Every structure is written in C-alpha cells, then in structure tokens.
Amino acid sequence: MSDAISQTLPFAELVQLLQQIFQRHGASPGVAQVLAHNCATAQRDGAHSHGVFRVPGYISSMASGWVDGTAVPVVEDVASGFVRVDAGNGFAQPALAAARPLLVSKAREAGIAVLAIRNSHHFAALWPDVEPFAREGLVALSVVNSMTCVVPQGGQKPLFGTNPIAFSAPCEGHDPIVFDMATSALAHGDVQIAARQGETVPEGSGVDRHGQPTTDPKAILDGGALLPFGGHKGSALSMMVELLAAALTGGNFSFGFNWSGHPGAQTPWTGQLIIVIDPAKAAGNDFAARSRELVERMQQVGVTRMAGDRRYRTRAKAEVEGVQVGREELSRLRALAG
Ligand code: NDP
Numbered sequence: 001m002s003d004a005i006s007q008t009l010p011f012a013e014l015v016q017l018l019q020q021i022f023q024r025h026g027a028s029p030g031v032a033q034v035l036a037h038n039c040a041t042a043q044r045d046g047a048h049s050h051g052v053f054r055v056p057g058y059i060s061s062m063a064s065g066w067v068d069g070t071a072v073p074v075v076e077d078v079a080s081g082f083v084r085v086d087a088g089n090g091f092a093q094p095a096l097a098a099a100r101p102l103l104v105s106k107a108r109e110a111g112i113a114v115l116a117i118r119n120s121h122h123f124a125a126l127w128p129d130v131e132p133f134a135r136e137g138l139v140a141l142s143v144v145n146s147m148t149c150v151v152p153q154g155g156q157k158p159l160f161g162t163n164p165i166a167f168s169a170p171c172e173g174h175d176p177i178v179f180d181m182a183t184s185a186l187a188h189g190d191v192q193i194a195a196r197q198g199e200t201v202p203e204g205s206g207v208d209r210h211g212q213p214t215t216d217p218k219a220i221l222d223g224g225a226l227l228p229f230g231g232h233k234g235s236a237l238s239m240m241v242e243l244l245a246a247a248l249t250g251g252n253f254s255f256g257f258n259w260s261g262h263p264g265a266q267t268p269w270t271g272q273l274i275i276v277i278d279p280a281k282a283a284g285n286d287f288a289a290r291s292r293e294l295v296e297r298m299q300q301v302g303v304t305r306m307a308g309d310r311r312y313r314t315r316a317k318a319e320v321e322g323v324q325v326g327r328e329e330l331s332r333l334r335a336l337a338g
C-alpha cells in the first residue's frame with residue numbers, strides 16, 4: 001500500500017465503492033460488478049499490486065477509449081472440450097464469467113475443457129480466475145500475456161510481457177493449492193510500487209535503458225526493462241504464455257498492440273487461456289486426498305510456507321477486521337465514486 005496509515009472496511013462495502021467508481025467511469029453495471037469484485041478480492045488478500053492500486057489505470061484506460069467497459073462478450077461453443085470467447089475489446093473477467101457455466105459443464109462431461117479468450121484486457125491478478133474452480137473440485141491452469149517489458153533470455157530488447165501463470169487444485173480438508181506467478185523476475189505492478197515508495201528492487205530484476213543491470217525501479221520503468229525469472233527457464237515459460245494466451249486464442253501478442261494513440265491507456269489488449277480438468281475422471285478418483293498427502297509430505301521435509309498461504313492468512317484477517325486500504329487511497333476512491 002502506498003499510504004503508511006491504513007483504514008479497514010468490510011469487503012462488501014469495498015466492492016460497492018469500486019462498483020460505483022467503475023460504473024461512474026464508463027463500465028456497464030455488469031462489468032463494473034465483476035471488476036469491483038475482482039479488485040476488492042485482490043485488496044482483501046493483500047495482493048496490493050493488483051488491488052485498488054489499479055483503479056486509476058482502469059479508469060484512464062476506459063476514458064481514453066482504449067478498452068470498452070460496456071463490451072458484451074460473445075461465447076462460442078466450438079467443440080466438445082473447447083469454448084471460445086471474443087471479449088469485444090472489453091475486460092477478460094466478464095468474458096470468463098460469461099463462458100464459465102459452459103466451460104465447467106464441458107470439463108465435467110469430457111474430463112477436460114479449454115477456454116480461449118481473445119480481444120480482451122487483463123489488468124488484474126490471475127489467481128482469482130482459477131481458485132474458484134478448485135473450490136468446485138476442479139483443477140485449473142491459466143495463462144495471460146501482457147505488454148512488452150521483458151527481455152527474452154539472450155535478447156537485446158524487451159519483447160515478452162510479464163505473462164503470469166496461475167494454477168489451482170483441490171486439497172482435502174484445506175483451502176485449494178494455488179500459485180500465481182509472473183514469468184518475469186517481478187510483476188510490473190511491483191516495480192511501479194517500488195518506484196513510488198523510493199525502494200530498490202532485487203538484483204537480477206531488470207536492466208536500464210542501456211541494457212545495464214539495475215536495482216533502480218525508475219530506471220526499469222524509464223526506458224529499461226524487466227528480465228525473466230530464472231534465466232532461460234522463465235524465458236521459455238514466458239514464450240509458452242505468448243503462444244497459449246495469444247497465438248492459440250487469436251489475441252494479440254504482448255508486442256502486438258500500440259497504446260500510444262490513447263493517452264492514459266494502460267490495460268494490455270491480449271488474450272487468456274484457461275484449462276479446466278475434472279479429476280473425478282482420473283484413475284483412483286482421490287485427487288484431493290493425494291494433494292493433501294503431497295502437502296503433508298512437503299511439511300514433513302520442512303516446508304512451512306506454501307504458495308497461497310500469505311493470501312489465505314490475509315484473507316482470514318480481513319474477514320474479521322475488514323479489508324485494509326491506505327487512508328489517502330480510500331479518500332481518493334471515495335472522491336472517484338462521487
Ligand atoms: P509473487 O512472486 O509474489 O508470488 C508468486 C507465487 O509464489 C504466489 O503464489 C505466492 O503465494 C508464492 N510465494 C511467494 N513467496 C513464497 C515463499 N516464500 N514460499 C512459497 N511460496 C511463495 O508473485 P508475482 O510477483 O510473480 O506476481 C504478482 C501478481 O501479479 C500475480 O497475482 C500475477 O497474476 C499478477 N500479474 C498479472 C499480470 C497480468 O497481465 N494481468 C502480469 C503479471 C503479473 P502468495 O500469494 O501466498 O504470496
């Protein structure tokens with residue numbers, strides 16, 4: 001959070017406030033509701049790079065005419081295990097919401113189903129897209145590409161996006177196993193937050209405009225670039241995301257759009273792929289129990305922090321105490337809501 005002092009408010013109140021803001025600034029009631037829930041969910045779980053921090057970017061992107069906050073997604077049932085959605089230059093989350101019932105029924109019927117979203121803008125964390133599938137007993141994997149700001153391994157210039165991968169799986173007696181990670185060393189949002197707060201970023205995160213390694217987030221943002229995590233391995237995963245989220249869906253590559261004609265535009269105009277598997281079709285049909293066994297074995301060898309634990313802990317606290325929002329940020333939000 002950018003303010004040192006924070007206030008708390010009930011989750012439902014934050015959703016309502018955000019819904020008012022999005023609707024007042026160009027989104028239809030349905031789209032505003034989906035975006036507000038997504039954004040409040042990230043804030044609730046302490047995913048601050050994709051919580052209310054993103055509100056000005058959503059608003060300026062809609063105001064610039066770059067993204068259509070009123071788009072109505074078109075869902076196509078193309079094969080027994082394949083659903084396509086044209087998001088109509090709107091946001092990806094309403095497209096997922098529109099296609100979700102068909103996707104789940106296909107996954108339950110065929111054991112696996114793919115959702116390919118194109119012509120969409122994803123400006124959020126990816127885990128809220130996959131976690132609900134695991135809560136219904138399904139396994140889900142999603143990838144989304146973003147905007148050119150990452151130098152591929154061996155390259156001289158940025159080409160890939162920060163391209164996250166999110167995965168969720170049911171786990172008997174526990175919250176779902178969920179991880180969600182950018183394939184860049186840092187998410188672009190975290191670089192922006194570090195720059196705003198005058199902090200440095202870890203070595204190996206990025207380069208300056210001359211291609212020299214830097215820990216200065218402003219140098220990364222001002223003509224520099226991020227690096228993939230884990231060298232050639234993260235770079236290969238980022239390439240895979242470009243192929244699945246853009247080439248396969250029919251969406252833009254991260255380098256395939258240019259928002260310079262739309263001052264204020266910040267949302268990447270790309271695509272998203274979601275694969276949903278019904279483990280009930282698997283041999284043995286005890287997937288959630290096997291998940292729990294794996295987690296327990298990890299704990300026995302000393303793992304005390306699973307991916308997702310920090311979010312679940314922050315969520316549990318927010319459910320009791322309310323969602324934390326910086327005090328100045330909250331007054332800015334209230335002003336935006338009118
Ligand atoms: P992090 O590096 O913070 O976390 C990645 C994953 O690792 C999370 O599941 C996290 O769990 C887990 N984790 C973190 N630290 C540990 C640890 N010490 N031990 C075990 N697990 C750990 O995320 P990123 O910076 O890579 O990404 C941040 C967000 O940015 C993501 O939500 C991503 O979707 C979003 N993003 C969105 C983009 C878009 O185009 N829409 C583009 C790029 C990023 P936990 O959540 O519990 O901390």
Ligand code: PYC
Binds near residue numbers: 122124146189268
């Ligand atoms: O944090 O890298 C990021 C990001 C890109 C698009 C939305 N978030």
